[in-house]
Amino acid sequence: MVVAIPSPRKAVVNKAAIAIPKITVIGAGNVGASLARCLLAQNLGHVVLLDIVEGRPQGLALDMAEARPLEGYSYSITGTNDYPDTANSQVIVITAGLPRKPGMSRDDLLKVNGGIILDVMSQALPHSPDAHFILVTNPLDVMTYLAWQTSGLPPRQVIGQAGVLDSARFRTFIAQELEVPPQDVSTMVLGGHGDLMVPLISYTTVSGIPLTELMPLNKVQQLVDRTRHGGAEIVNHLKTGGAFYAPAAATATMVAAILQNQSAILPVSAYLEGQYGLKDIYLGVPCRLDHNGAASIMELSLTNDEQAALQTSAASVQQTLQKALSLLTS
Numbered sequence: 493m494v495v496a497i498p499s500p501r502k503a504v505v506n507k508a509a510i511a512i513p514k515i516t517v518i519g520a521g522n523v524g525a526s527l528a529r530c531l532l533a534q535n536l537g538h539v540v541l542l543d544i545v546e547g548r549p550q551g552l553a554l555d556m557a558e559a560r561p562l563e564g565y566s567y568s569i570t571g572t573n574d575y576p577d578t579a580n581s582q583v584i585v586i587t588a589g590l591p592r593k594p595g596m597s598r599d600d601l602l603k604v605n606g607g608i609i610l611d612v613m614s615q616a617l618p619h620s621p622d623a624h625f626i627l628v629t630n631p632l633d634v635m636t637y638l639a640w641q642t643s644g645l646p647p648r649q650v651i652g653q654a655g656v657l658d659s660a661r662f663r664t665f666i667a668q669e670l671e672v673p674p675q676d677v678s679t680m681v682l683g684g685h686g687d688l689m690v691p692l693i694s695y696t697t698v699s700g701i702p703l704t705e706l707m708p709l710n711k712v713q714q715l716v717d718r719t720r721h722g723g724a725e726i727v728n729h730l731k732t733g734g735a736f737y738a739p740a741a742a743t744a745t746m747v748a749a750i751l752q753n754q755s756a757i758l759p760v761s762a763y764l765e766g767q768y769g770l771k772d773i774y775l776g777v778p779c780r781l782d783h784n785g786a787a788s789i790m791e792l793s794l795t796n797d798e799q800a801a802l803q804t805s806a807a808s809v810q811q812t813l814q815k816a817l818s819l820l821t822s
């Protein structure tokens with residue numbers, strides 16, 4: 493007797509019913525391309541990689557797509573030069589702009605990168621009016637302010653990445669010095685993303701033990717100084733640009749916190765409206781990050797030295813911001 497074997501039933505998938513997050517990365521350079529790969533590896537959503545250079549985002553996206561069968565990403569990637577392809581993104585990360593070279597400060601990038609940020613925002617926002625924007629381009633705190641100001645979005649939806657990276661650097665240096673796993677080190681670096689950033693020694697622990705119990709103060713100070721110049725240290729090695737693997741990992745941490753509604757407490761460049769005695773400025777502070785973006789800013793009690801250092805860092809960011817506003821409006 494012949495038994496008919498039923499053909500396997502195909503699951504009926506209503507693709508429209510599955511909401512796949514869409515993340516756009518603008519700037520397909522070192523940071524942007526590394527970030528795209530991190531986002532795919534963490535299965536955070538469909539990635540759109542955009543650049544002004546024709547062929548570059550398309551080539552990189554194809555290359556990453558060809559890694560998908562081997563590495564098993566859940567989502568795909570599109571490379572483009574056209575903003576309509578970014579439409580309805582939940583998160584847009586801006587890495588477009590020049591990196592610095594040895595001998596330059598991040599502030600030296602002000603004019604050219606300021607112009608790029610205004611151009612990118614004017615093109616990206618109309619296609620994704622509800623997106624969360626994460627700025628990476630330097631000088632970071634000022635670029636984040638310009639992006640927010642030009643967007644008309646609530647400040648919680650426009651934030652900058654710096655503190656997650658700077659804290660990761662401080663954790664690395666402490667772990668190397670003490671020969672412990674970096675994951676055991678907990679810290680937070682606040683302030684502007686410049687040489688005056690503020691690693692918080694009073695909030696730094698290793699497996700719960702205050703750092704000051706584990707090494708002398710002069711050693712702590714050396715690691716603080718190395719952290720403050722952590723970006724320049726890599727620029728001086730690479731010569732043609734800056735760091736990109738750790739910046740990409742730091743930015744992916746923020747994207748994940750937003751898309752997965754993690755309520756994670758992270759140091760991010762956020763708009764201050766009186767917190768820490770500061771107003772109308774973007775600066776690195778601890779924020780709760782969830783699907784509302786920088787849902788709330790946490791005001792920590794700081795030592796007198798930390799509070800003074802934060803004010804000094806803020807004054808420097810404010811000075812650069814005033815310069816940017818006059819350069820870009822003249």
Ligand SMILES: NC(=O)C1=CN([C@@H]2O[C@H](COP(=O)(O)OP(=O)(O)OC[C@H]3O[C@@H](n4cnc5c(N)ncnc54)[C@H](O)[C@@H]3O)[C@@H](O)[C@H]2O)C=CC1
Binds near residue numbers: 589
């Ligand atoms: N906030 C942070 O912690 C960090 C910030 N950065 C900053 O990120 C930025 C990017 O750095 P890299 O990726 O190393 O530079 P990169 O030169 O490798 O890439 C920049 C990309 O931006 C593109 N671009 C320029 N103008 C554009 C525009 N109008 N629209 C779209 N794309 C445009 C370029 O074609 C290039 O592909 C720099 O300003 C750098 O200083 C870098 C590392 C860490």
Ligand SMILES: O=C([O-])CC(=O)C(=O)O
Binds near residue numbers: 657724726727734735
């Ligand atoms: O130092 C740079 O120019 C890039 C950057 O912001 C960092 O790596 O911290």
